[in-house]
Amino acid sequence: MHWSMVSSLFRREFNSYFATPLALIFIVIFLMLSGAFTFYLGHFYERGQADLEPFFAFHPWLYLILVPAISMRLWAEERNSGSIELLMTLPVRNGEAVLAKFLAAWCFTGIALLLTFPMWVSVNYLGDPDNGVILAGYIGSWLLAGSYLAVGGCISACTKSQVIAFIIAVVVCLLFILSGFPMVLDLFSGWAPQFALDSVASLSFWTHFEAIKKGVVDMRDLFFFVGFIAAWLIATATVIEIKKAD
C-alpha cells in the first residue's frame, strides 16, 4: 500500500464531487430531510428533551436512500466510461484505488453530516444536553454512513449500470437494517438454531447504531462497523480484480 497513491487518488475523487452539482444537491437534500424528519416526525420540540435522539433516529432510513446515490457511481461510472482501464494500467494497486474511492466518499458524507451543526447549536441553546452522547451519535452516524458506502461501493463494482447499483444497494442495506427486526428474525426462528438467529441479528446496523446513539460506546459496536467496512472493501477489491474487464 503506497499512501502517496491513495492520497493522489483520494484528492481526485474528492474534488470530483464538487466538479458537478452532485455535492450541492446531496448536501441540501440531506440537510432538508434530516431537519424535516427531526422536527415533524421526531417531534423534536414536543418531546421537551434536550437531546438529538430524534435527529439520529432517522439516519438509518435517510442514508438508505441517499448513500446509495453516492456509492452507485464509485465504480459503475468508471466501467461505463472505460476510465477503469486507464486507472488500472497506472501504477496503482486495486486496494489503493478501492480505499481512496471509499475514503473520498466517506469524507464527503462526513462533511454533509458536519453541516448539520445548527442542530447541535440549537439544542445547546434550548437546553443543557449531554454533548458526549451527541458526539457518540455523530460518530455512530458517520460509521453507519461508511457501512452503507462500503456495501454500495462493492455493488457498484459489479455492474456498469448506476441505476442497478443504486437499487441493489438500497435492497442490501435494507436487509442489513432489518436483520435486527422481528419481521426478518421470525423467518428464521422456529427452524434455525439460536446461534444462527443471534448472528443474523448481530449483523444488523440497527442494533449497533441504536446502542451508540444512546451514548453507549461499546468497543464491540465500533469493531462491528470498522470490521464490516473493511470486509466489504476487501470484497470490492476482489470483485474489481475478477470483473474489471467485463
Next chain:
Amino acid sequence: MIEIEHLSKYFGDFRAVNNLSFQVKTGEVLGFLGPNGAGKSTTMKMITGFLSPSDGVIRVCGLDMQESPRLAKQQIGYLPEGAPAYADMTPWQFLHFVAEIRGFSGKEQRERVLHVIDQLQLNEVAHKPIETLSKGFKRRVGLAQAIIHDPKVLILDEPTDGLDPNQKHQVRELIRSMSKDKIVIVSTHILEEVTAVCSRAMIISRGEMLFDGTPEELQQRSKYHQAITLRFTNSPDPQTIVNAIAGVESFEVSSDGRDITLFAKSDVSYQQVREEAEKHQWNIKGVFLEQGRMDDVFRSITEEAA
C-alpha cells in the same frame, strides 16, 4: 525490450488470444493489424497489465507483469481504445493527476504537464471539461497522458481512429519522433498507417499470429507487388494491349476500363512496357510499378486462415 512468451487468454470457452510469442526491441514501432475482434486489444490489455493472461509470461524491460505489476506499469504509457478519461476534469487537472500518480511533484510536475500540452497542442482546451471536447481533442488528451512520463514503452490502441487527416498526420509525426529510444506498439486497421509509421507489422486474426515482418515484406506478399499498371485516357480493348506485351500471365481491368494491371513473370520490366506503349502509340497517361496493395494482402492472409 518486451518479451511475450506463449501468451493466451480465454474468456470462458472463447479463445481470444492463442499462444502468442514475440519480442519487441527498443527503436521498433510495431503495428498490430487484424480484423475487429482479432485479439489485438486483448493482447494490448494484457501487456499493459489490465487483464491477467490465462497462460504465458509478459516481461516489460525485464519486469514480469504478473510478479511486479507496479514497476512494470511504470515503464508503460498506454492509450486505451477510445481514449477514456475522467470526463468532468479539464485536461489541465487530468494531466496533473496522471503526472502525480506517475510520481512527479512540484515544479517538475508542472513542467511535464506544460510540455505535453504544448506537444499535443491542447492549449486552447486546457481548461474546458474533457466531456465537452471534440473526439480529436479527447484523443490528444489520451496521448498526452500516455507520454507525460516519457515512458520506455508506448502502447497505443487505435491512436488515429476518428481523427481528421491533419490530426492523423500530427499523431504519426509524434509517434515517429518519439520512436527512436522507445518501444512503440500501435494497433490499427488503417493499413496505410503501417507503411507510414511502423518498422514492423504483425497480423493477428482469431488470436493467432499470421504474419510478422516489415511492412515491405507484407507488401511483397501482395499479388500486386511488382505488377505494372497502365493508365489510359480512353478505354482500349485490354486483350490487344496484353497481346502486345510478351510474358504477361494475367491482367486486371479497373471498373472504368482505363486502368489495366498486368501480372507477369519477372522478365516483364517497366522499361519494356513503356517502350511497347510508345511503339503502339497508346493513349497513355502513365505507367506505374505497383509496390503491392496492403488491403489485398490483409484480406488474403486473414481470409486464408478463416
